[in-house]
Amino acid sequence: MSRTLYKTGLPLALMAALILTLPACGGGPEEIWQPEVLVEEQPLEDVRFKETFTAGKMSLTATRRVRAKETPIERLHLHYTETWSDFDWDSFGLVFWSVLGGIVSVGLYFLFAFVVFDTTDDDED
Amino acid sequence: MMMKISLLLCLLLCGCATRSWTEATDQYRTTGLSNEVVEDRAVAGEFFELRTPMEADGFHIVESVNTDDTGRMQIDLLPPALQCLHYGHDVNLELYSFEEEKVVYTRTLTTEESRGVIREQSVQAKLGAEIRLRKRAADLLDKLIQSTSDRELREQLDAIRNKVKLRLEWE
Numbered sequence: 001m002s003r004t005l006y007k008t009g010l011p012l013a014l015m016a017a018l019i020l021t022l023p024a025c026g027g028g029p030e031e032i033w034q035p036e037v038l039v040e041e042q043p044l045e046d047v048r049f050k051e052t053f054t055a056g057k058m059s060l061t062a063t064r065r066v067r068a069k070e071t072p073i074e075r076l077h078l079h080y081t082e083t084w085s086d087f088d089w090d091s092f093g094l095v096f097w098s099v100l101g102g103i104v105s106v107g108l109y110f111l112f113a114f115v116v117f118d119t120t121d122d123d124e125d
Numbered sequence: 126m127m128m129k130i131s132l133l134l135c136l137l138l139c140g141c142a143t144r145s146w147t148e149a150t151d152q153y154r155t156t157g158l159s160n161e162v163v164e165d166r167a168v169a170g171e172f173f174e175l176r177t178p179m180e181a182d183g184f185h186i187v188e189s190v191n192t193d194d195t196g197r198m199q200i201d202l203l204p205p206a207l208q209c210l211h212y213g214h215d216v217n218l219e220l221y222s223f224e225e226e227k228v229v230y231t232r233t234l235t236t237e238e239s240r241g242v243i244r245e246q247s248v249q250a251k252l253g254a255e256i257r258l259r260k261r262a263a264d265l266l267d268k269l270i271q272s273t274s275d276r277e278l279r280e281q282l283d284a285i286r287n288k289v290k291l292r293l294e295w296e
Contacts, residue, residue, distance in 0.1 A: 007128055032147070035156065047168050047222070049230050056203060056245035060220075060230070062168035062196040072157040076150045086142040 018085075029078040040069045167196030173229070174221040177205050180212050184261065190220075203246050203285070204262040206239035210278070211269045240278070247281035250288040257292045 045065045052059045172191045179185040186205060192198045200218075209216040216239075220230035234242075250256055258266065266289065270282045 011128065033154070038153070041166070044163065047171075047225075047229050048165075049220075051232075053202075055249050056201075056206075056242040058200045058202050060198050060200060062171065062192050062198070063165045064168050065163065066166050067161065067163050068166070069159050069161045071155055071159040073153045073155050076152040077147050078150060079145065079147045081143060081145040083141050083143045 029080045032077045032079055033074040034077050035072065035074050038071045038073045040071075042067045042069075167194070168192055169194045169196055172223050173198070174223065175200060176219045176221060177208055177216050180208070184208065184212075184265065186262070201257075202234065202239075202242045203256065204258065204265075205234050206242035206246075207262060207265045207269055209234055209236055209239040210243070211265055211272070243278065243281050243285070247284040250284045254288065255290050256285050256288045257296075258289050259292050259294075263289055263291060 043064050043066050047062050047064045050061045050063070052061075169192055172189060175186065175188040175190055177186040186208065188200075190198045190200060205216045205218055213236075215236065216234045218230075218232045218234060219228045221227070222229045246256060266282060266286055270279060270286060273279050273282070
């Protein structure tokens with residue numbers, strides 16, 4: 001009895017431990033330094049508008065004189081990875097019965113093809 | 126044997142899902158020397174309010190407009206032109222900047238220019254273009270058609286009226 005319990009319980013416990021510890025598998029975030037250009041703009045004047053007219057509509061193009069400071073930098077990006085168990089009884093049942101159904105189908109095919117409707121004449125020789 | 130198979134099956138079916146994402150932080154390190162330039166740059170993605178003065182009956186135009194990536198925005202001059210012709214005076218167009226909290230651009234639309242706008246829009250309408258107007262502006266168009274004695278203007282306004290499609294409040 002205890003042997004049976006041990007044989008059943010151990011795999012179940014292992015599975016439970018696996019499922020429960022999966023979220024911790026991700027570990028800490030990975031640090032990535034990515035190059036980019038840091039742009040700091042300081043407006044020097046008010047916005048200026050340039051008018052153009054076409055087909056009863058006016059297009060305004062807004063520009064502004066700015067002092068732009070561009071600095072090449074490397075910015076720190078954190079790359080996170082998260083892992084979790086996506087087990088649920090619906091998908092488990094679906095896969096389980098699909099596999100079982102497939103095995104039974106193949107078995108039935110061979111049963112009917114080679115046993116029930118066997119047309120080969122055994123007494124030919 | 127049965128137990129091993131069921132254990133294997135369970136492990137295969139349990140599976141796990143993974144997602145990953147990247148977040149930028151405020152932490153950075155400089156890798157080269159700064160380059161400073163003074164130049165004209167397009168004011169991209171900025172919001173403005175187009176306004177015209179309020180008339181005695183409460184009519185005025187208030188529209189939100191914004192610049193695209195190249196700093197360009199398009200303003201339909203038909204409603205101000207209708208206002209100009211219906212009320213019989215020049216109309217001041219004002220562009221209010223939400224960022225600077227002040228009027229940053231002013232332009233006067235004269236009666237002559239308004240006639241030009243109507244003429245060009247009527248040509249577009251005759252070519253099949255759809256004319257999008259707010260309900261208030263469309264009402265003003267109807268009033269102007271009824272009140273004007275200028276035959277040429279009436280014909281142009283009629284051509285526009287036939288192609289008007291109302292713009293909803295949220296548009």
